[in-house]
Amino acid sequence: MIKIIIRILRIADELSQRLKLSYLFSFLDAIFSMFSLGALFLFLSNWERQGQYTSRLLFQVIRLLVFGIVGKAISQYLVYRLQSTAGYEVVAKERMNVGDHLKRVSMGYFYEHDLGDITASVTSDLNFMEQYSMHMMDKIVTGFLATVTISFFVVTFNWKIGLIFIAGVAISMMVYHKLQIQSVIASKKEQAAQRDAIAATLEYIQGISVVKSFHMHEKHLDGMEQIFTKSEQASSEPIKVFTPLYGVYSMIFRTAACLIVLSASYLVLGNDMDYASFAVIVCAAFTIFTPLETLGQLTQLIRRMDESLNRVEELKTAKEIDQDGKKIELSKFDITFENVEFSYDEKTPLIQNVSFQIPEHTMTAIVGPSGGGKTTITRLLARFWDVQKGSIRIGGRDVRDFTSESLLSYISMVFQNVYLFQDTIENNIKFGNPDATREEVIKAAKKACCHEFILELSNGYDTMIGEAGSTLSGGERQRISIARAILKDAPIVLLDEATASVDPENEVEIQRAIDALVKDKTLIVIAHRISTIKNANQIIVINEGKVAQCGKHKELLKEKGVYQTYWNIRKKADNWHV
Structure with missing residues (x-):
């Protein structure tokens, strides 16, 4: 008592x-x-x-x-x-x-x-x-x-x-x-x-x-x-x-x-x-x-x-992930994974001895079978979890040296499953930069190819959307998410299968929005679309939590490994029509 x-x-x-x-x-x-x-x-x-x-x-x-x-x-x-x-x-x-x-x-x-x-x-x-x-x-x-x-x-x-x-x-x-x-x-x-x-x-x-x-x-x-x-x-x-x-x-x-x-x-x-x-x-x-x-x-x-x-x-009292972190200023945005190991339950290995480098201002595609650890790799970079072994560095600094706020200020993320808040369209876009003006919001929306459909809504940018964006289509939610990332203007962009579940018309609009987002950025993209994969500066193939192959599209096709099998399957899938 x-x-x-x-x-x-x-x-x-x-x-x-x-x-x-x-x-x-x-x-x-x-x-x-x-x-x-x-x-x-x-x-x-x-x-x-x-x-x-x-x-x-x-x-x-x-x-x-x-x-x-x-x-x-x-x-x-x-x-x-x-x-x-x-x-x-x-x-x-x-x-x-x-x-x-x-x-x-x-x-x-x-x-x-x-x-x-x-x-x-x-x-x-x-x-x-x-x-x-x-x-x-x-x-x-x-x-x-x-x-x-x-x-x-x-x-x-x-x-x-x-x-x-x-x-x-x-x-x-x-x-x-x-x-x-x-x-x-x-x-x-x-x-x-x-x-x-x-x-x-x-x-x-x-x-x-x-x-x-x-x-x-x-x-x-x-x-x-x-x-x-x-x-x-x-x-x-x-x-x-x-x-x-x-x-x-x-x-x-x-x-x-x-x-x-x-x-x-x-x-x-x-x-x-x-x-x-x-x-x-x-x-x-x-x-x-x-x-x-x-x-x-x-x-x-x-x-x-x-x-x-x-x-x-x-x-x-839940353990903070950045108790000893600092606010760090970076001038370079290259990314290094070195002997990274991670598992959710510390018993079943998910990411095993993963090592690769991503030069700044380049595009890297991560591909591989579902459940292989592709999304986990991007989230380890954003320090949603800490690695059990090895290290992840941005600009030469271990991500564990940063506070979460400091680290995430350098990263924009666009996920396949977009979450929008029960608020106005403008405030949802401003989530990427709360201090942005209406003009900056509109500019980002135009780049993300969502300005036109926003104007068609009952109150334009002041339109309230349902919980989790339930009043918008999947493609519209995705473009607003991209506008949010454009407004943030972070030097590193993570795209997690952003066009995987949208129709062809929306895919074209979203791809245009992505092109505006990733200009002069260090880009990591998890994608299934052939067009996205083959244009990458580097392709990393993840299979069963390990790096199976790494290189450019043509090089990997010649190796006749996991990537070639994956590529042939994707080509057959993309050739299907109803």
């Missing part, structure tokens, strides 16, 4: 002082709530001694009540002012911290971890923290302080009654500890089931077109129903554990309150306690345990908050 408070205050950072001040006023609020009991004791003790009340006594009682009411109102107002937006501010900053960290994490992290888990952490967990962290913290801190203060006053007021109160607190804390342990055990299944449900929902939404096209929605929904049923059952497990234990926890306070009243009755009958003290103790008996009862009600919130903090912390 104390650990959670420390963790949240650490996340709050500069807001922590503001939160600590709010807890002070929450504590004062609890103290001011006791003024009514003080007023009651003052009135009854004077009445008992004098047998009557005076206007002076009434004035003192009213003054004490008013002071308590006003003090409580001011304290509550200040608590609200200090805490009302704190949760949103803290979590907004935490979201930015998580996002900033994830952009420096290896792409391998996202392949190794379930998308549903990551999504749950950055949405559900952070939303939960946003809504409940401040309320929970306030109740824990003020409840603890109030319990300590009440213990002091009760023991001072009457040590015999104080011992009963302290005994009740001690026994309740033992039950509370048991309550926490059981809640944590039961919640593990609940959290796993919830994440499975999120992952299943994401998969269903992302694959809805495939599900419909194969008329599998009923079968798919049956599978989802099983997952949701499991989630429902797992979610009820903590409640089954919590309810009986919380019943015992609450019963301790009721029993202690009854014992306090009985003890006070015994003391007053034995003339060991005056009636004023008796009245105050009876009134207070069923309220002095309120802070601890509230703490018990928060058990499940505290448990879930701890788990949410753990999962968010897991994202924030």
Whole structure:
């Protein structure tokens, strides 16, 4: 419990002082709530001694009540002012911290971890923290302080009654500890089931077109129903554990309150306690345990908050790929792979002892069978992952010496599967250069052969496109991606089968756009098209993760190796017509 408070205050950072001040006023609020009991004791003790009340006594009682009411109102107002937006501010900053960290994490992290888990952490967990962290913290801190203060006053007021109160607190804390342990055990299944449900929902939404096209929605929904049923059952497990234990926890306070009243009755009958003290103790008996009862009600919130903090912390501590990187200025952009080895799981070799050189301002085509490691090679250059052995250098500098931001500033990438954001056409193109003007965006769009179709859209460059560019055709998305790369104007360009899945008309437009993009660049292209391959300055043939051949088109054809076989297959495929 104390650990959670420390963790949240650490996340709050500069807001922590503001939160600590709010807890002070929450504590004062609890103290001011006791003024009514003080007023009651003052009135009854004077009445008992004098047998009557005076206007002076009434004035003192009213003054004490008013002071308590006003003090409580001011304290509550200040608590609200200090805490009302704190949760949103803290979590907004935490979201930015998580996002900033994830952009420096290896792409391998996202392949190794379930998308549903990551999504749950950055949405559900952070939303939960946003809504409940401040309320929970306030109740824990003020409840603890109030319990300590009440213990002091009760023991001072009457040590015999104080011992009963302290005994009740001690026994309740033992039950509370048991309550926490059981809640944590039961919640593990609940959290796993919830994440499975999120992952299943994401998969269903992302694959809805495939599900419909194969008329599998009923079968798919049956599978989802099983997952949701499991989630429902797992979610009820903590409640089954919590309810009986919380019943015992609450019963301790009721029993202690009854014992306090009985003890006070015994003391007053034995003339060991005056009636004023008796009245105050009876009134207070069923309220002095309120802070601890509230703490018990928060058990499940505290448990879930701890788990949410753990999962968010897991994202924030994911190993950064460029922890020791520097911002490096380059004047040359030749590329060298030297004895590079890499595997995704460190067990099954994918890239094996790959070595080659790419002079700057030249075009290199990488070809070979699917699954041979062509795309992985380009992504190793962009340092989506780090190599296990060997080195990759740009301009003589190892890519591991760079920060990700510094390295990627020299590289433009156009992939076969283009991702566009749910934003305007202009902002999607400006992703290559956020500071670009509208004129520069239009110039890049013209070079990418997409200016004309953009003008035909409802709002031109201000047209909002659907998520992942769903409102555009594949060829249109590809050309916008190329416009984005043209606007970035990086000296190294990576093209990963950019024309592999478009129709002939779009291919012509895309090829023109690529010609504008790669002028005076160091170009690496993964391609299947014959026209693209044979014009390359150098062709590297990758087969089973190794460099099988390297040279120019005519040279490789004469060698009668993997490339010749590959070339003949491609020629036959390109000669097919429907």
